[in-house]
Amino acid sequence: MFTPHGPTLRELATQALSSTQRGYDLLAPKFDHTPYRTSDRVLDAVAGALRPLGPFRAGLDVCCGTGAGVGVLRELCRERVTGVDFSAGMLDRARAAHAPGGSSPELHWVRADARALPFVPSFDLAVSFGAFGHFLPAERPALFAGVHRALRPGGRFVFPIPAPPPVGSPPYWELWAFDTAMRVRNLLWRPRFIMYYRTFRLTDVVAELTRTGFTVELSPLEEFGRQPGGAPRCRLVTALRP
Numbered sequence: 001m002f003t004p005h006g007p008t009l010r011e012l013a014t015q016a017l018s019s020t021q022r023g024y025d026l027l028a029p030k031f032d033h034t035p036y037r038t039s040d041r042v043l044d045a046v047a048g049a050l051r052p053l054g055p056f057r058a059g060l061d062v063c064c065g066t067g068a069g070v071g072v073l074r075e076l077c078r079e080r081v082t083g084v085d086f087s088a089g090m091l092d093r094a095r096a097a098h099a100p101g102g103s104s105p106e107l108h109w110v111r112a113d114a115r116a117l118p119f120v121p122s123f124d125l126a127v128s129f130g131a132f133g134h135f136l137p138a139e140r141p142a143l144f145a146g147v148h149r150a151l152r153p154g155g156r157f158v159f160p161i162p163a164p165p166p167v168g169s170p171p172y173w174e175l176w177a178f179d180t181a182m183r184v185r186n187l188l189w190r191p192r193f194i195m196y197y198r199t200f201r202l203t204d205v206v207a208e209l210t211r212t213g214f215t216v217e218l219s220p221l222e223e224f225g226r227q228p229g230g231a232p233r234c235r236l237v238t239a240l241r242p
Protein backbone atom coordinates (compact mmCIF):
# COMPACT_ATOMS: atom_id res chain seq x y z
CA MET A 1 0.00 0.00 0.00
CA PHE A 2 2.88 2.37 0.78
CA THR A 3 6.09 2.93 -1.17
CA PRO A 4 9.49 2.75 0.58
CA HIS A 5 9.40 6.57 0.65
CA GLY A 6 6.12 6.56 2.57
CA PRO A 7 5.65 6.84 6.34
CA THR A 8 6.79 4.02 8.62
CA LEU A 9 4.26 2.17 10.75
CA ARG A 10 5.58 4.03 13.79
CA GLU A 11 5.12 7.41 12.06
CA LEU A 12 1.60 6.45 11.01
CA ALA A 13 0.76 5.44 14.58
CA THR A 14 2.07 8.77 15.94
CA GLN A 15 0.04 10.65 13.34
CA ALA A 16 -3.07 8.65 14.12
CA LEU A 17 -2.79 9.58 17.81
CA SER A 18 -2.56 13.30 17.00
CA SER A 19 -5.33 15.72 16.09
CA THR A 20 -6.39 15.74 12.43
CA GLN A 21 -4.49 18.96 11.84
CA ARG A 22 -1.31 17.91 13.65
CA GLY A 23 -1.50 14.47 12.03
CA TYR A 24 -1.35 16.09 8.60
CA ASP A 25 1.47 18.41 9.65
CA LEU A 26 3.46 15.31 10.58
CA LEU A 27 2.47 13.34 7.49
CA ALA A 28 3.08 16.20 5.06
CA PRO A 29 6.69 15.42 4.01
CA LYS A 30 5.70 11.89 2.98
CA PHE A 31 2.06 12.46 2.04
CA ASP A 32 2.64 12.23 -1.72
CA HIS A 33 4.02 8.72 -1.23
CA THR A 34 0.84 7.50 0.43
CA PRO A 35 -2.42 6.28 -1.17
CA TYR A 36 -4.20 9.19 0.58
CA ARG A 37 -3.11 11.61 -2.12
CA THR A 38 -5.78 11.66 -4.81
CA SER A 39 -4.62 9.62 -7.78
CA ASP A 40 -3.87 11.16 -11.15
CA ARG A 41 -6.57 8.90 -12.59
CA VAL A 42 -9.25 10.63 -10.53
CA LEU A 43 -7.77 14.08 -11.12
CA ASP A 44 -7.62 13.50 -14.88
CA ALA A 45 -11.22 12.26 -14.97
CA VAL A 46 -12.48 15.35 -13.14
CA ALA A 47 -10.35 17.68 -15.28
CA GLY A 48 -11.76 15.99 -18.40
CA ALA A 49 -15.34 16.54 -17.21
CA LEU A 50 -14.68 20.20 -16.37
CA ARG A 51 -12.67 21.16 -19.44
CA PRO A 52 -15.69 21.67 -21.75
CA LEU A 53 -17.21 24.06 -19.15
CA GLY A 54 -14.11 26.23 -18.91
CA PRO A 55 -11.98 28.16 -18.97
CA PHE A 56 -12.77 29.52 -15.53
CA ARG A 57 -11.46 32.71 -14.01
CA ALA A 58 -10.72 31.84 -10.38
CA GLY A 59 -10.57 28.41 -8.76
CA LEU A 60 -10.51 27.21 -5.15
CA ASP A 61 -9.21 23.83 -3.94
CA VAL A 62 -10.85 23.11 -0.57
CA CYS A 63 -8.60 21.01 1.71
CA CYS A 64 -5.89 21.20 -0.92
CA GLY A 65 -3.29 19.18 0.98
CA THR A 66 -0.14 19.06 -1.11
CA GLY A 67 -2.01 20.53 -4.07
CA ALA A 68 -3.47 17.63 -6.03
CA GLY A 69 -6.56 19.64 -7.03
CA VAL A 70 -4.54 22.82 -7.53
CA GLY A 71 -2.87 21.06 -10.46
CA VAL A 72 -6.31 20.54 -12.03
CA LEU A 73 -7.31 24.16 -11.40
CA ARG A 74 -4.09 25.56 -12.87
CA GLU A 75 -5.03 23.94 -16.14
CA LEU A 76 -8.64 25.16 -16.06
CA CYS A 77 -8.43 28.67 -14.59
CA ARG A 78 -7.02 31.76 -16.26
CA GLU A 79 -6.60 34.32 -13.48
CA ARG A 80 -6.19 32.89 -9.99
CA VAL A 81 -6.00 29.58 -8.15
CA THR A 82 -6.23 29.30 -4.36
CA GLY A 83 -5.52 26.28 -2.21
CA VAL A 84 -6.96 26.31 1.31
CA ASP A 85 -6.04 23.86 4.08
CA PHE A 86 -5.65 24.02 7.85
CA SER A 87 -2.34 22.14 7.92
CA ALA A 88 0.67 24.45 7.62
CA GLY A 89 2.83 21.41 6.86
CA MET A 90 0.65 20.38 3.91
CA LEU A 91 0.55 23.95 2.60
CA ASP A 92 4.36 24.15 2.75
CA ARG A 93 4.61 21.05 0.60
CA ALA A 94 1.99 22.38 -1.79
CA ARG A 95 3.85 25.66 -2.17
CA ALA A 96 7.09 23.79 -2.87
CA ALA A 97 5.42 21.51 -5.44
CA HIS A 98 3.65 24.28 -7.37
CA ALA A 99 6.11 26.91 -8.44
CA PRO A 100 4.29 29.85 -10.00
CA GLY A 101 5.40 30.70 -13.46
CA GLY A 102 4.87 31.13 -17.15
CA SER A 103 1.43 32.15 -18.26
CA SER A 104 -0.22 30.15 -15.48
CA PRO A 105 -2.72 31.79 -13.11
CA GLU A 106 -1.68 33.50 -9.88
CA LEU A 107 -1.32 31.01 -7.02
CA HIS A 108 -2.46 31.69 -3.45
CA TRP A 109 -2.22 29.48 -0.38
CA VAL A 110 -4.53 30.15 2.53
CA ARG A 111 -4.33 28.50 5.92
CA ALA A 112 -7.88 28.23 7.22
CA ASP A 113 -10.36 25.77 8.64
CA ALA A 114 -12.76 24.67 5.94
CA ARG A 115 -15.57 24.76 8.52
CA ALA A 116 -15.19 28.56 8.53
CA LEU A 117 -13.92 29.49 5.09
CA PRO A 118 -12.85 33.14 4.98
CA PHE A 119 -13.81 33.97 1.38
CA VAL A 120 -16.24 36.44 -0.19
CA PRO A 121 -17.88 35.51 -3.53
CA SER A 122 -14.84 35.59 -5.78
CA PHE A 123 -14.47 32.13 -7.32
CA ASP A 124 -16.27 30.53 -10.22
CA LEU A 125 -15.04 27.00 -9.56
CA ALA A 126 -14.38 25.18 -6.29
CA VAL A 127 -13.18 21.58 -6.10
CA SER A 128 -12.35 19.22 -3.28
CA PHE A 129 -10.67 15.83 -3.32
CA GLY A 130 -10.33 13.13 -0.70
CA ALA A 131 -11.16 15.23 2.36
CA PHE A 132 -14.85 14.87 3.20
CA GLY A 133 -14.22 11.99 5.60
CA HIS A 134 -12.58 14.54 7.90
CA PHE A 135 -15.89 16.31 8.55
CA LEU A 136 -18.55 15.05 10.91
CA PRO A 137 -22.02 15.15 9.34
CA ALA A 138 -22.96 17.97 11.73
CA GLU A 139 -20.04 20.04 10.39
CA ARG A 140 -20.99 19.76 6.74
CA PRO A 141 -23.58 22.59 6.68
CA ALA A 142 -20.85 25.05 7.71
CA LEU A 143 -18.46 23.61 5.15
CA PHE A 144 -20.99 23.79 2.32
CA ALA A 145 -22.17 27.27 3.36
CA GLY A 146 -18.57 28.51 3.28
CA VAL A 147 -18.06 27.18 -0.24
CA HIS A 148 -21.40 28.66 -1.34
CA ARG A 149 -20.31 32.05 0.06
CA ALA A 150 -16.99 31.81 -1.77
CA LEU A 151 -18.60 31.26 -5.18
CA ARG A 152 -19.87 33.97 -7.47
CA PRO A 153 -23.42 33.48 -8.76
CA GLY A 154 -23.12 30.85 -11.49
CA GLY A 155 -20.09 29.32 -9.77
CA ARG A 156 -19.75 25.56 -9.30
CA PHE A 157 -18.58 23.34 -6.47
CA VAL A 158 -17.43 20.06 -8.02
CA PHE A 159 -16.13 16.85 -6.50
CA PRO A 160 -16.05 13.12 -7.24
CA ILE A 161 -17.83 10.65 -5.01
CA PRO A 162 -17.26 6.90 -5.33
CA ALA A 163 -20.13 4.46 -4.95
CA PRO A 164 -19.98 2.61 -1.63
CA PRO A 165 -18.84 -1.01 -1.91
CA PRO A 166 -21.68 -3.57 -2.00
CA VAL A 167 -22.92 -4.46 1.48
CA GLY A 168 -21.12 -7.56 2.74
CA SER A 169 -18.25 -7.39 0.20
CA PRO A 170 -14.62 -7.46 1.49
CA PRO A 171 -14.12 -3.69 0.85
CA TYR A 172 -17.39 -3.00 2.70
CA TRP A 173 -16.05 -4.79 5.78
CA GLU A 174 -12.64 -3.09 5.47
CA LEU A 175 -14.23 0.36 5.55
CA TRP A 176 -16.61 -0.70 8.30
CA ALA A 177 -13.67 -1.99 10.39
CA PHE A 178 -11.67 1.21 9.80
CA ASP A 179 -14.58 3.45 10.85
CA THR A 180 -15.29 1.31 13.89
CA ALA A 181 -11.64 1.44 14.97
CA MET A 182 -11.66 5.24 14.56
CA ARG A 183 -14.82 5.55 16.63
CA VAL A 184 -13.27 3.51 19.43
CA ARG A 185 -10.04 5.53 19.15
CA ASN A 186 -11.97 8.79 19.36
CA LEU A 187 -13.96 7.59 22.36
CA LEU A 188 -10.80 6.69 24.25
CA TRP A 189 -8.25 9.22 23.12
CA ARG A 190 -7.88 13.00 22.85
CA PRO A 191 -7.29 14.91 20.67
CA ARG A 192 -9.63 13.30 18.18
CA PHE A 193 -8.54 12.37 14.67
CA ILE A 194 -11.63 12.66 12.49
CA MET A 195 -11.57 10.34 9.49
CA TYR A 196 -14.51 8.17 8.56
CA TYR A 197 -15.12 6.51 5.20
CA ARG A 198 -18.80 5.74 5.53
CA THR A 199 -20.31 9.05 6.64
CA PHE A 200 -20.35 10.92 3.30
CA ARG A 201 -23.42 9.40 1.65
CA LEU A 202 -24.59 10.65 -1.70
CA THR A 203 -28.28 11.14 -0.86
CA ASP A 204 -27.49 13.02 2.38
CA VAL A 205 -24.90 15.15 0.63
CA VAL A 206 -27.23 16.09 -2.23
CA ALA A 207 -29.94 17.04 0.28
CA GLU A 208 -27.51 19.15 2.32
CA LEU A 209 -26.10 20.93 -0.73
CA THR A 210 -29.65 21.66 -1.90
CA ARG A 211 -30.54 23.05 1.55
CA THR A 212 -27.47 25.27 1.34
CA GLY A 213 -28.84 26.84 -1.82
CA PHE A 214 -27.05 24.86 -4.53
CA THR A 215 -28.65 23.26 -7.55
CA VAL A 216 -27.13 19.80 -7.73
CA GLU A 217 -26.37 17.68 -10.79
CA LEU A 218 -24.84 14.21 -10.82
CA SER A 219 -22.94 12.73 -13.73
CA PRO A 220 -21.13 9.40 -14.07
CA LEU A 221 -17.36 9.37 -14.41
CA GLU A 222 -17.39 6.62 -17.03
CA GLU A 223 -13.61 6.10 -16.74
CA PHE A 224 -14.34 4.11 -13.58
CA GLY A 225 -16.91 1.81 -15.16
CA ARG A 226 -20.18 0.52 -13.82
CA GLN A 227 -21.21 -1.77 -11.01
CA PRO A 228 -22.84 -5.12 -11.86
CA GLY A 229 -26.29 -3.51 -11.43
CA GLY A 230 -25.38 -0.73 -13.90
CA ALA A 231 -24.85 2.14 -11.44
CA PRO A 232 -21.65 4.19 -11.94
CA ARG A 233 -18.68 3.29 -9.74
CA CYS A 234 -17.89 6.97 -9.40
CA ARG A 235 -20.00 10.09 -9.91
CA LEU A 236 -19.17 13.73 -10.26
CA VAL A 237 -21.23 16.01 -8.05
CA THR A 238 -21.72 19.49 -9.48
CA ALA A 239 -23.31 21.96 -7.10
CA LEU A 240 -24.21 25.17 -8.88
CA ARG A 241 -24.72 28.45 -7.05
CA PRO A 242 -27.63 29.85 -9.07
Ligand SMILES: C[S@@+](CC[C@H](N)C(=O)[O-])C[C@H]1O[C@@H](n2cnc3c(N)ncnc32)[C@H](O)[C@@H]1O
Pocket: 020, 021, 024, 036, 037, 038, 062, 063, 064, 065, 066, 067, 068, 069, 084, 085, 086, 087, 090, 112, 113, 114, 115, 128, 129, 130, 131, 134
Ligand atom coordinates in the same frame (compact mmCIF):
# COMPACT_ATOMS: atom_id res chain seq x y z
C1 LIG B 1 -6.51 13.16 2.54
S1 LIG B 1 -5.88 14.79 2.47
C2 LIG B 1 -6.35 15.22 0.80
C3 LIG B 1 -5.44 16.26 0.23
C4 LIG B 1 -5.67 16.59 -1.24
N1 LIG B 1 -6.95 17.24 -1.44
C5 LIG B 1 -5.56 15.36 -2.10
O1 LIG B 1 -6.57 14.96 -2.67
O2 LIG B 1 -4.48 14.79 -2.23
C6 LIG B 1 -7.04 15.73 3.45
C7 LIG B 1 -6.64 17.18 3.64
O3 LIG B 1 -7.73 17.84 4.27
C8 LIG B 1 -7.20 18.76 5.19
N2 LIG B 1 -8.25 19.06 6.19
C9 LIG B 1 -8.91 18.19 6.97
N3 LIG B 1 -9.81 18.83 7.74
C10 LIG B 1 -9.71 20.15 7.42
C11 LIG B 1 -10.38 21.32 7.86
N4 LIG B 1 -11.34 21.28 8.80
N5 LIG B 1 -10.03 22.49 7.32
C12 LIG B 1 -9.06 22.57 6.37
N6 LIG B 1 -8.39 21.50 5.92
C13 LIG B 1 -8.71 20.30 6.43
C14 LIG B 1 -5.98 18.07 5.76
O4 LIG B 1 -5.08 18.99 6.36
C15 LIG B 1 -5.43 17.39 4.51
O5 LIG B 1 -4.50 18.22 3.85
